[in-house]
Structure formats: C-alpha cells, structure tokens
Amino acid sequence: MSYIPLANITLTSAQSSVTFGSIPTSVNGVALRDLVLVVNGNYTTADGNTLVRLNGDSGSNYSNVYMAGGGAGAGSGALSGVWLYGGGMNTTAGHSQIWNIMDYSATNKHKTVLNRSNEIGTNSAVYAWAGRWANTSAVTSVYIQGSSNFAIGSSFALYGIAG
Amino acid sequence: MSMTFIQHTELTGSQNSIVFSSIPTTFTDLLIVCSLRGNASSAYNDSFIQINGDTGANYSARALNGDGSSANSSSTSGASSSGRIGFSVGNNATASTFGSMQIYIPNYRSNTAKSIGTDAVTENNGGAYMNINAVLYSGTSPITSVSINGLSTDFVSGSSATLYGITRGSTPGVTVS
Numbered sequence: 001m002s003y004i005p006l007a008n009i010t011l012t013s014a015q016s017s018v019t020f021g022s023i024p025t026s027v028n029g030v031a032l033r034d035l036v037l038v039v040n041g042n043y044t045t046a047d048g049n050t051l052v053r054l055n056g057d058s059g060s061n062y063s064n065v066y067m068a069g070g071g072a073g074a075g076s077g078a079l080s081g082v083w084l085y086g087g088g089m090n091t092t093a094g095h096s097q098i099w100n101i102m103d104y105s106a107t108n109k110h111k112t113v114l115n116r117s118n119e120i121g122t123n124s125a126v127y128a129w130a131g132r133w134a135n136t137s138a139v140t141s142v143y144i145q146g147s148s149n150f151a152i153g154s155s156f157a158l159y160g161i162a163g
Numbered sequence: 164m165s166m167t168f169i170q171h172t173e174l175t176g177s178q179n180s181i182v183f184s185s186i187p188t189t190f191t192d193l194l195i196v197c198s199l200r201g202n203a204s205s206a207y208n209d210s211f212i213q214i215n216g217d218t219g220a221n222y223s224a225r226a227l228n229g230d231g232s233s234a235n236s237s238s239t240s241g242a243s244s245s246g247r248i249g250f251s252v253g254n255n256a257t258a259s260t261f262g263s264m265q266i267y268i269p270n271y272r273s274n275t276a277k278s279i280g281t282d283a284v285t286e287n288n289g290g291a292y293m294n295i296n297a298v299l300y301s302g303t304s305p306i307t308s309v310s311i312n313g314l315s316t317d318f319v320s321g322s323s324a325t326l327y328g329i330t331r332g333s334t335p336g337v338t339v340s
Binding site for chain 1: 165166191223224225226227229234235236237267269270275276277278279295298299300301329330331332333336337338339340
C-alpha cells in the first residue's frame with residue numbers, strides 16, 4: 001500500500017476549520033483510490049464532535065452511524081443531515097483521528113467515509129463512525145470543522161492511497 | 164512513497180515483549196502492524212504498549228469491545244504502567260490462530276502527550292472478538308522506543324510486529340488552509 005502525501009498543515013494560530021482543495025485523482029500518472037486524513041490536536045474551548053463536508057456541499061446529503069465506548073458503557077446511534085461526523089476532541093492535548101474516504105475519485109457511486117477517533121480527557125471515549133455522502137461526484141475538497149477552534153499545534157495531513 | 168518499512172520482528176520462541184528501539188527521527192507518524200498470540204490460559208490475551216521504557220503511571224486508555232453478541236467498554240486512567248491496546252488470542256484459542264492489530268501513533272516526535280489508536284481483532288473458530296482502543300501517553304518526550312508486551316504473559320513463537328514510518332508532505336497544486 002502506497003501512501004502519497006498530498007498536503008498538510010500544522011496550525012500556528014487557532015482556527016475553526018481546515019480546508020483541503022484541488023485534490024487530484026492521480027499523481028505523476030499514478031491513480032489514487034482512497035484518501036486518508038490524519039488529525040492530531042485539540043480544541044481551544046468546548047468538547048464536541050469533529051465535522052466534515054465534501055466538495056463544499058452544505059445540503060442535507062450526509063448520513064452517519066457510530067459506536068462509542070466511554071469506559072463505563074458502550075453505545076451506538078445514527079445521525080443524518082448536513083455533516084459527516086467524527087468523534088470528539090476536547091481541550092487537553094493528545095487526541096487523534098483517522099478519516100478514510102473510500103473510492104473518492106469514482107463518479108458512479110456515493111462516497112463512504114470511516115472515522116476512528118481517540119479522545120482521552122474530559123468525556124473520554126473511543127469512537128468509530130461510518131458515513132455516506134449521497135453524491136456521485138469525485139471528491140475534490142475536504143472541509144473539516146471543530147466544535148470550537150482547533151488549537152495551535154493541531155496538525156492535519158492528507159494522503160492519497162494508490163490503487 | 165511516504166510509508167516506509169523500518170523493521171519486522173517474528174518471535175522464534177516465547178517472549179514477553181517485542182521492542183522497537185532507536186526509532187529513526189525522519190518520519191512524522193508511526194504505524195505498527197502486529198500478529199500476536201499469548202500464552203494466557205484463556206482464549207484471549209491482553210496486550211499493552213510501553214513508550215520509551217516508561218513504567219510510570221502515565222498511560223490512560225478507553226476500549227470498545229464486541230464479541231458478536233454484545234458490546235462493552237472499559238477504561239484505565241492515569242495509573243497504568245503501560246497502555247492496553249487490545250486482545251490477541253490466548254493459549255486456549257484454536258491452534259495456529261493469531262490476533263491481528265494495527266497501532267497508529269501520529270506526531271511521535273512531538274513534545275506533547277501522544278495519542279495512540281489501535282484496532283484489534285481475534286478469531287477463535289467460531290468465537291471472535293474485536294476492539295478499538297484509544298491510549299493517551301502523557302509523556303512529552305519524542306518517542307524513541309516502543310514495546311508491545313503481554314504484561315504478565317508471554318507472546319508465543321510466530322508472533323510478529325512490523326514497524327512503518329509515515330511521512331507527511333505535499334503534492335504541487337493541492338491546497339490547504
């Protein structure tokens with residue numbers, strides 16, 4: 001499996017969102033099949049989920065299902081609406097998330113997304129989310145937003161997986 | 164290619180731990196892929212991670228487990244000498260079966276606490292177990308060694324672990340802001 005680095009940013013000031021744009025479907029003649037987004041950081045204030053939109057689509061075109069374990073119990077549920085959901089972050093350092101966007105360059109299928117999140121601190125839990133974007137367009141941009149600002153030092157790295 | 168093979172270890176006898184040391188500082192993230200079987204007298208065998216040889220109470224963990232009929236969650240907080248990273252199979256499991264596990268450590272060279280995510284699965288000829296785990300190592304030194312261990316049990320011959328380095332970067336034309 002070949003990870004091809006596409007773009008990355010480490011925040012030098014707090015900001016509410018990060019956007020990756022002009023995502024190609026191939027690099028140097030090598031076709032890309034999946035996207036992997038690695039997030040490592042924390043929020044400046046409130047605890048809460050991390051949210052994603054694809055291609056700037058703010059319509060009600062997203063559906064999600066999750067399972068979570070907070071130590072005392074396990075839970076599962078579903079959400080639909082205008083976001084893809086990931087697990088939580090809080091204000092203490094040391095949270096990580098990996099987002100997998102499957103077959104993102106295909107133009108004949110809805111896009112499925114997996115999120116694995118690791119939150120230790122306030123409201124600690126381990127999460128797995130699965131989402132669907134009801135659109136057949138190739139993914140060209142990924143917008144990720146926090147429940148509050150992402151703190152200084154938070155990092156975001158996007159990779160393409162050749163296939 | 165940003166995913167680089169660093170080292171592979173396969174045990175030829177029982178051993179309590181698999182240790183990667185003198186980890187190069189040329190990558191941004193670490194990925195460890197494990198195939199583990201322990202000698203615990205049960206179908207399952209807990210596995211743990213220890214960073215930089217640190218045996219202090221610097222590890223917290225949350226786990227979500229599923230066995231095909233129910234799900235549960237467990238935790239350890241701040242009082243552990245190593246972080247629980249999930250199950251491998253134990254000595255009572257079907258012969259020749261090994262648990263599979265993937266461990267991802269972003270920003271392993273940072274000077275902040277380290278977030279470690281693991282996904283693990285075992286299959287025991289009809290009985291299966293899967294778990295996902297979040298570990299926080301509160302040490303702030305860059306990671307130079309990683310130990311995968313069975314705590315009070317050993318891993319048996321054939322258990323293996325492979326360490327990869329991931330390097331972030333950029334491709335011309337792709338934007339981020």
